Amino acid sequence: MKVDRFEISRYSIPLLHPLSDATHGVIRDFALVTVLVRTRDGLEGVGYTYTVGSTGGGAIASLIAEDLAPIVVGQDPRAVSSLSQSMWRATHYVGRGGPASFAISAVDIALWDIKAKAVGEPLWRLLGGRDPKVPAYASGIDLNSSIPELEQSARIHRERGFRAIKMKVGKPRLVEDILRVEAIRELLGPDAPLMVDANMKWGVHEALRASRALAEYDVYWLEEPIAPGDTEGYVRIQREGPVPIAAGENLRTVGEFEKMISVGAVAFPEPDATNCGGVTAWTKVSNLAEARNLPVTSHGAQDLHVSLLAAAPNPSYLEIHGFELGPYLEHSLPIAGGYATASERPGHGIEFRWGELRPHLVE
Numbered sequence: 001m002k003v004d005r006f007e008i009s010r011y012s013i014p015l016l017h018p019l020s021d022a023t024h025g026v027i028r029d030f031a032l033v034t035v036l037v038r039t040r041d042g043l044e045g046v047g048y049t050y051t052v053g054s055t056g057g058g059a060i061a062s063l064i065a066e067d068l069a070p071i072v073v074g075q076d077p078r079a080v081s082s083l084s085q086s087m088w089r090a091t092h093y094v095g096r097g098g099p100a101s102f103a104i105s106a107v108d109i110a111l112w113d114i115k116a117k118a119v120g121e122p123l124w125r126l127l128g129g130r131d132p133k134v135p136a137y138a139s140g141i142d143l144n145s146s147i148p149e150l151e152q153s154a155r156i157h158r159e160r161g162f163r164a165i166k167m168k169v170g171k172p173r174l175v176e177d178i179l180r181v182e183a184i185r186e187l188l189g190p191d192a193p194l195m196v197d198a199n200m201k202w203g204v205h206e207a208l209r210a211s212r213a214l215a216e217y218d219v220y221w222l223e224e225p226i227a228p229g230d231t232e233g234y235v236r237i238q239r240e241g242p243v244p245i246a247a248g249e250n251l252r253t254v255g256e257f258e259k260m261i262s263v264g265a266v267a268f269p270e271p272d273a274t275n276c277g278g279v280t281a282w283t284k285v286s287n288l289a290e291a292r293n294l295p296v297t298s299h300g301a302q303d304l305h306v307s308l309l310a311a312a313p314n315p316s317y318l319e320i321h322g323f324e325l326g327p328y329l330e331h332s333l334p335i336a337g338g339y340a341t342a343s344e345r346p347g348h349g350i351e352f353r354w355g356e357l358r359p360h361l362v363e
């Protein structure tokens with residue numbers, strides 16, 4: 001089996017409603033880069049990655065076309081571990097993160113899709129999973145929402161069957177965050193997991209102050225309180241603050257996760273397979289977490305991560321993120337009773353509706 005050719009496309013996907021967080025302000029669209037990897041005998045792997053706004057989409061598409069496709073074309077796609085290493089080495093000097101990590105992720109995801117299709121198995125089963133059902137949480141990108149709007153969203157999430165909900169924090173004054181969290185905790189009752197996400201808004205001291213105030217509302221995790229490079233700061237917040245820390249959407253290599261996990265900087269590692277190196281890297285992070293007796297969770301890309309969490313022996317909640325691909329997919333992710341279910345189709349089961357995507361193509 002040999003890879004024959006690549007087909008790379010870049011889209012700008014408008015959001016149905018503008019979203020907001022403490023780093024990006026108002027978000028109106030996201031960039032989607034897709035890659036189809038085809039083999040000479042007719043198998044096709046689907047890979048993709050995404051970024052906020054249009055940032056980096058062009059660089060990612062160009063890295064795939066110019067630097068990664070020549071490494072993979074002519075090779076056996078099932079040798080994905082070795083091809084992954086070749087891609088990391090080839091982009092090392094300009095990479096070790098940034099757009100190179102996104103580009104490698106998209107190709108790696110397509111290769112794993114082919115590998116699973118080649119044996120006729122769903123990806124989660126190929127990776128060792130037993131049960132395709134994964135607990136999921138509804139993730140709000142809602143820093144600009146009013147308290148009544150937050151409450152309305154929480155009610156809708158509950159009607160859809162979600163028990164666990166995440167909301168943004170990082171308002172100009174901590175007291176505003178606390179009032180918002182208090183309102184949602186009251187609405188959800190004492191038992192439902194409630195996560196909060198600060199999107200790197202604070203420094204260590206502000207984060208510790210927030211952690212102590214949030215603990216009163218039994219917050220399940222505090223996500224990205226500070227910038228991702230400050231590992232020592234994370235250790236302090238994790239050790240001295242009462243709320244467990246989640247982080248990972250801005251870590252771009254397995255090495256960065258290894259550092260965070262090994263020094264006890266994070267309680268809920270949150271890799272995103274579309275930006276840390278694909279299924280290969282996500283699984284390595286999951287294994288590192290398990291070795292430290294930690295759960296693993298996910299960021300974004302729920303249609304893919306459902307399969308990876310279903311394969312992990314240490315899964316936490318799957319994030320159901322606001323960058324929805326549902327309208328552009330042949331099969332939307334089944335979610336019921338607070339659980340998402342990975343597909344039984346061979347591969348990861350994600351098939352794009354190319355005709356629906358076409359109006360958003362960036363030439």
Ligand SMILES: [Mg+2]
Pocket residue numbers: 197199223224249
């Ligand atoms: Mg986040």
